[in-house]
Amino acid sequence: MSERRKPYPFHEIEPKWQQVWERDGSFHAPNPGNSAFDPGKPKFYILDMFPYPSGTGLHVGHPEGYTATDIVARYKRMCGFNVLHPMGWDAFGLPAEQYAIKSGQHPAITTGENIAKFKSQLKRIGFSYDWSREINTTDKGYFRWTQWIFLQIYHSWFNPETQRAEPISTYRGTDADNVRLAYVAEVPVNWCAELGTVLANEEVIEGRSEVGGFPVVRRPMRQWMLRITAFAERLLDELEGLDWPDSIKALQRNWIGRSQGAEVEFPIVGTAGTGIRVFTTRPDTLYGATYMVLAPENPLVDALTTGEQRDAVNSYRVEIGSKSDLERTELAKDKTGVSTGAFAINPVNEQRIPIWIADYVLMSYGTGAIMAVPAHDERDFEFAQKYALPIREVVADAPRARNGGEAPCSLPPLVCTTGEGFAVNSPLIDGLPSPAAKRQITEWLEERGLGRRMINYKLRDWLFSRQRYWGEPFPIVWRDGKHEALPESELPLEPPPLDDFKPTGTGEPPLAKAKDWIHYSEGAMRETNTMPQWAGSCWYYLRFCDPTNNQCFVGEEAERYWMGGPRPGGVDLYVGGTEHAVLHLLYARFWHKVLFDLGYLSKPEPFQRLVNQGIILGEDGQKMSKSRGNVVNPDDVIDEHGADAFRCYEMFMGPLEQMKPWSMNGVEGVSRFLARVWRLMMEENQAGKWVLSAAVAHAPAEKAQLKVLHATIKKVGEDIETLSFNTAISQMMILVNSLTIAPVRSLAALRTLLVLLNPFAPHVTSELWETLEQKFGSGTGDIAAQTWPSYDEQMLIEDEVTVVIQVNGKVRDKIIVPMDAPAQEVEKVALESAKVKEAIAGKTVRKVVVVPKKLVNVVAN
RNA sequence: GCCGAUGUGGCGAAAUGGCAGACGCAACGGACUUAAAAUCCGUUUCCGGUAACCCGGAGUGCGGGUUCGAGUCCCGCCAUCGGCACCA
Numbered sequence: 001m002s003e004r005r006k007p008y009p010f011h012e013i014e015p016k017w018q019q020v021w022e023r024d025g026s027f028h029a030p031n032p033g034n035s036a037f038d039p040g041k042p043k044f045y046i047l048d049m050f051p052y053p054s055g056t057g058l059h060v061g062h063p064e065g066y067t068a069t070d071i072v073a074r075y076k077r078m079c080g081f082n083v084l085h086p087m088g089w090d091a092f093g094l095p096a097e098q099y100a101i102k103s104g105q106h107p108a109i110t111t112g113e114n115i116a117k118f119k120s121q122l123k124r125i126g127f128s129y130d131w132s133r134e135i136n137t138t139d140k141g142y143f144r145w146t147q148w149i150f151l152q153i154y155h156s157w158f159n160p161e162t163q164r165a166e167p168i169s170t171y172r173g174t175d176a177d178n179v180r181l182a183y184v185a186e187v188p189v190n191w192c193a194e195l196g197t198v199l200a201n202e203e204v205i206e207g208r209s210e211v212g213g214f215p216v217v218r219r220p221m222r223q224w225m226l227r228i229t230a231f232a233e234r235l236l237d238e239l240e241g242l243d244w245p246d247s248i249k250a251l252q253r254n255w256i257g258r259s260q261g262a263e264v265e266f267p268i269v270g271t272a273g274t275g276i277r278v279f280t281t282r283p284d285t286l287y288g289a290t291y292m293v294l295a296p297e298n299p300l301v302d303a304l305t306t307g308e309q310r311d312a313v314n315s316y317r318v319e320i321g322s323k324s325d326l327e328r329t330e331l332a333k334d335k336t337g338v339s340t341g342a343f344a345i346n347p348v349n350e351q352r353i354p355i356w357i358a359d360y361v362l363m364s365y366g367t368g369a370i371m372a373v374p375a376h377d378e379r380d381f382e383f384a385q386k387y388a389l390p391i392r393e394v395v396a397d398a399p400r401a402r403n404g405g406e407a408p409c410s411l412p413p414l415v416c417t418t419g420e421g422f423a424v425n426s427p428l429i430d431g432l433p434s435p436a437a438k439r440q441i442t443e444w445l446e447e448r449g450l451g452r453r454m455i456n457y458k459l460r461d462w463l464f465s466r467q468r469y470w471g472e473p474f475p476i477v478w479r480d481g482k483h484e485a486l487p488e489s490e491l492p493l494e495p496p497p498l499d500d501f502k503p504t505g506t507g508e509p510p511l512a513k514a515k516d517w518i519h520y521s522e523g524a525m526r527e528t529n530t531m532p533q534w535a536g537s538c539w540y541y542l543r544f545c546d547p548t549n550n551q552c553f554v555g556e557e558a559e560r561y562w563m564g565g566p567r568p569g570g571v572d573l574y575v576g577g578t579e580h581a582v583l584h585l586l587y588a589r590f591w592h593k594v595l596f597d598l599g600y601l602s603k604p605e606p607f608q609r610l611v612n613q614g615i616i617l618g619e620d621g622q623k624m625s626k627s628r629g630n631v632v633n634p635d636d637v638i639d640e641h642g643a644d645a646f647r648c649y650e651m652f653m654g655p656l657e658q659m660k661p662w663s664m665n666g667v668e669g670v671s672r673f674l675a676r677v678w679r680l681m682m683e684e685n686q687a688g689k690w691v692l693s694a695a696v697a698h699a700p701a702e703k704a705q706l707k708v709l710h711a712t713i714k715k716v717g718e719d720i721e722t723l724s725f726n727t728a729i730s731q732m733m734i735l736v737n738s739l740t741i742a743p744v745r746s747l748a749a750l751r752t753l754l755v756l757l758n759p760f761a762p763h764v765t766s767e768l769w770e771t772l773e774q775k776f777g778s779g780t781g782d783i784a785a786q787t788w789p790s791y792d793e794q795m796l797i798e799d800e801v802t803v804v805i806q807v808n809g810k811v812r813d814k815i816i817v818p819m820d821a822p823a824q825e826v827e828k829v830a831l832e833s834a835k836v837k838e839a840i841a842g843k844t845v846r847k848v849v850v851v852p853k854k855l856v857n858v859v860a861n
Numbered sequence: 862g863c864c865g866a867u868g869u870g871g872c873g874a875a876a877u878g879g880c881a882g883a884c885g886c887a888a889c890g891g892a893c894u895u896a897a898a899a900u901c902c903g904u905u906u907c908c909g910g911u912a913a914c915c916c917g918g919a920g921u922g923c924g925g926g927u928u929c930g931a932g933u934c935c936c937g938c939c940a941u942c943g944g945c946a947c948c949a
Contacts, residue, residue: 007899247865251944254864259948280949293949335947358947365948372949378862379947458948578943652885654874658867659942666873669885672900679900727875730884737884740901804880809930811880849929854879859929 007675008682009690010642014763018126026784027073027128029084031546032561037082044081045562046073047541047607049576049584050088052533053114054095058121059624060632060650060662065575065613067647068656068723070127072573074759075720077128078788084562085128086544088135089115092143093533094195094211097470100501107470107501111138121634125643126762133547137536138470142543144492145553146535147475151485153594154182154476158230165230165597177483181227181594182464184483188297188363189463191219196503197467198223218321221507224465224474224529228590232256232457235589241568243609245657251581257458262442264371264451266292268304269343269352276300276344276355279366279456282376283445284437286348287426288394289371290384292355293337295363296320304355306341313338313357320359335360335383346371347450348428348441358383366456374416381416395421399431462587464532467509469501471530479524495530537584538591541571541606553600560602569608570601578612585610611723616653617661624662632662644761645671651725651760670729674764676736677757680745681768692775693745701739701746706795708738709749713791716756725760732757747776755786804855805830807839823850830856 021027030036046069051062073085089111096107096114103110115136122129135142156165157179168176177183189198194214204216228235236256239249261281268275276292294301296317305313316338337358344355360379361370374384374391384391391414399422420434428444429437445451465474473493475486486493496514503510511528512518518526539553546558563570585607592606617623618630625631637646649670654660683693701709712735719728735753739745751772758765762784769783780786798819803826805813813835817826827850830836836858843860850856 245866247943250865254945257945257948261949278949282949360947360949362948370949377949379949382947456948458945581944652873660873663873663886665886673885675900726873727884730875733884802880806879806930809879814880847929849879851879851930855930857879857929 006642007671008678008764010644010674010764013767014124014126014643017763017766018123020766021126021128022123022131025132026782027077027085027130028132029082029130031555032557041080041082043084043562043565044073044076044573045084045541045571046076046573047085047544047571047575048087049574049580050090050537050540051118052090052093052095053111053118055099055110055114057114057117058634060634060637061577061613061616061624063122063125063634063646064616064650064656065577066122066127067125067650068611068613068725069573069575070647071651071720071725071759072723073128074762074784075717075788077784078755078759078786080787084133084544085130086133086135086547087122087127087129087131088133088540088544089118089137090533090537090540091115091136091138092471092531092536094468094470097468097501098211100470104499108138124638125634125647128762133544135540135543135547137540140492140494141548141550143472143536145543146472146531146539147491147493148488148553149539149591149595150182150472150531150535151475151488151491152598152600153226153591154180154485156181156594156598158227163234165594167598181230183225183227184222185225185461186220187223187225187463188218189221189223190216191221191507192216193505196505196507198463198465198507218323219507223463226462226464226590228462228587229457229459231590231593232258232459233455234593235459235586238568238589238593238605242605242607243567243569244607245610245612248578248581248585248610248612252586255459255582255586258455259457260453260455262438262445262451263367263454264347264445266344266347266353266371268355269345271303276369277367278369278371279454280371280373282373282434282438283441283451284423284426284429284432284434285373285376285394286346286371286441287423288373288375288392289346289353290374290390290392291353291372292344293361293370293372293380293383294340294355294357295361295368296357296359297363298357298368300369301340301357304340304342309339309341313340316357323359335379335386337383337387347445347448348426354389356383356387364460365458375414376416376418378416378418392425394423394425395419395434396424397421399433400424462590464535465529466532467503467507468530469495469498469510471495471532472535473511473530474527476527477520477524478527483527484524534584534587538588539595541574541588542595542601559600563606564602565608567608568603569605570603571607571609573609573611574607575611575613577615581612612657614655614657614659616650617659619662619664621661637664637667641667641671642674642763644674644764648674648729648760652729654726656723656725673729673733673736674761676740677753677761678764678768680736680739680753681750681771692771695743696745696747696750696772696775698748698776699744699746701749702742705738705742705746705749708735709752710791710795712756713752713789714796717788717791720759729760732760747772751778752789754783755789758783758786801853803830803853805833805836806855806857807836808859808861809857810839812836812839819853823852826850826852826856830858 048066048069073083077083091111096111099110100107137143155168157168157171158181159166165181168180171179190204191198192209192214195209195212198221199209199216208214209216236253236258239252259281261279262283263277263279266276335358337356340355340357342355343352346353372380374380374389375393376395395417423429423432423437429440432440442453473495475491475493476483477486496511496517498514500513501510504512509528518528520526542554545562546555549555588606592601593604595601596604618628620630622628622630634646645667649667652670681693681696682690685691712731715731716728739749754765754769766783800816800818802814802816804811805815813833815829817829827848840858840860845858845860847859848856
């Protein structure tokens, strides 16, 4: 860097104060039971989404949310709260393993290096984390409890009667393994040959892996699943009491995808016993069901298919099975299918209808089978047209007279209407509006045992195993083809030391290469899958409450204090990116509810208030990326302008939640602001040294300045509460501009300014506070120990106000009147205004609106 | 297609239904300086008029509406971004 003079000596101040904070443990939050703990204070838990420590270090997006939470944390401490503000590392995961495969270096080593780098970068920004609570998901002291929680899930089931997770011992059925919240299933998974692993649905984007962009195909495999679907209703309902953005709630609702309807059973012609069960949201269109469709993978297909159709069906199933999801959904513009040759009976009208298979029906939703109502469903309509299947209208815009009989099925073309209306051609419900028709037909089905009301969810059970090395091993062994849990005493179960992390390529996990390790005992082998990266982040906020406890995952007293409170959620403020809007937040809520049901936690929800920071774009307005060359590195910004300017700029850019482009000029502007604050109190002497300015004195501020000062106290406090940091900084700029003009610098006003600014720019304000203390000595200690100032409402009250006078809504004049001037008086003055008289000349005044202290509007024509 | 968010100067933005553009950037002019940087002061939505103090008009994506008064509320569009997407 050139030897351009720095606007103020941040390069000396910032390291100094960071060392002081570290030395004094200034931001350590003692736990209940600790001697330093003050039980008289209310708690405030402020959490950041902890980062994955990548090799490239921090980018300017990370500190955006972190600065916001740091400001709130520092502010809340000054307001008298016990503040829990921790940081840690989500360090298991694919990038470290991929790097290990390439470099041969053990992921633990790269992970350690990356963490060290991230940590030093975060410290340079001056965040007030309680570093004594630092956690790392790859520490055995941590993942021991991740494994322990898995065991709690494994040992539990969801009791439909109580709608709660309960220990498996309360299950009275015969096969406990069928109801466990953690279970094994042979499921079609997203197999990525390149990565040598399966991926969760959400890690597959348009048929390719999210990491690396490799092709992904479907393939059945034995996998661990978590029964999150059992909690669908509660995950949906309990969003209600949370202070989350509506858009995030909407995303979660959408993802859970509740839909209400009915399950209907269609008997199969020529077969006794069970028929085909389907789910429909439109039971009122049952008379319009003119054929049925099964998913190609539906196990019923084999039994149903007739001799003549067997070849066609088999070749269709092979064709579909070889397709990737991409080919099957994104690229499939045309619907395809074949007839099974079998028929079912429509239970309402006893009609024989053909049974087809088609890949537009998904095995994974509902029952993997549908009743097709081509007249009122676009997909069925398209299919029926293509294969010349009958179409029968059963919903119309207006009720029609009962005609006693059904209109014959039409052949295509006919229009398809998907909205609600009135039932027609449906003897049991003719003339009824759709909602009533649904109710009536469902009751009719229920009475005859042909169907029942039913709710379905889009949410699927959570595919919880990965074929990877760098993750938590499952505390499970296999004996005689059956899984059993390890005893808790054997935790943590560490991954075996391996030099070769490469995927086996067969789908068998890398852990299978550790021949000694997998051999558990005579006849028992260890599970070789590992948990997904989500596992560690599902409960880290709990561990922060009591990070070193080696008796349990979180101590009861610590949990009750930090995660307690009157609201349903424990963490008071949680800030992070929208990319976790669905998965992380849903998974964490799910684990939380299981642990809550089992009696380990005091609140049903983890995060009370959630805020998403917006993405920071490059200076060119594009997403930051190496290839575009528009990445801004925080280290460079701090070298040049200091951490305080970096922090303030990130907050001054615009509303926290909004996407916004970076601007180096903007950083300079904020840096100038901090330098002005510095020069309010400091001046250079002959030797070029910064010394306390002689203008600083025990003196009352001028009245106008006091007014601004109190307005600033009010606004900054309110704006921090609402996370409107940009306007808080604007207001402080106004205050500084106002103080700069004054010849005498009022000590009291300056001190207040420093306290207000401290959460935003902790280093420079700490330094200036100390300098003032050395000269004037209030004896109240460090700036961080100050209490947040309160404002005097009296100071904000004006004696006189400017009232705007409008004629027909346009400003024509302004008058200054006493604060408490009566409306009639103001009106009188307004009408006497020369400009008003001019504006209403030749017109009749129809009405005069007087808004006290604001304006007068004269309506004339 | 469905769900959600956003749209205001050259730029980032601000405005309990009540003076649109606070605050900052950039630009321009001035002071200080031998000079530059830094700093300080001033101007800056657009169009038109005036020698000038200033005066007039238009203006918050587009079109309607409610209201004495709309960036803000209501209805209908358009554009951009994000999520979901054969979910029966």
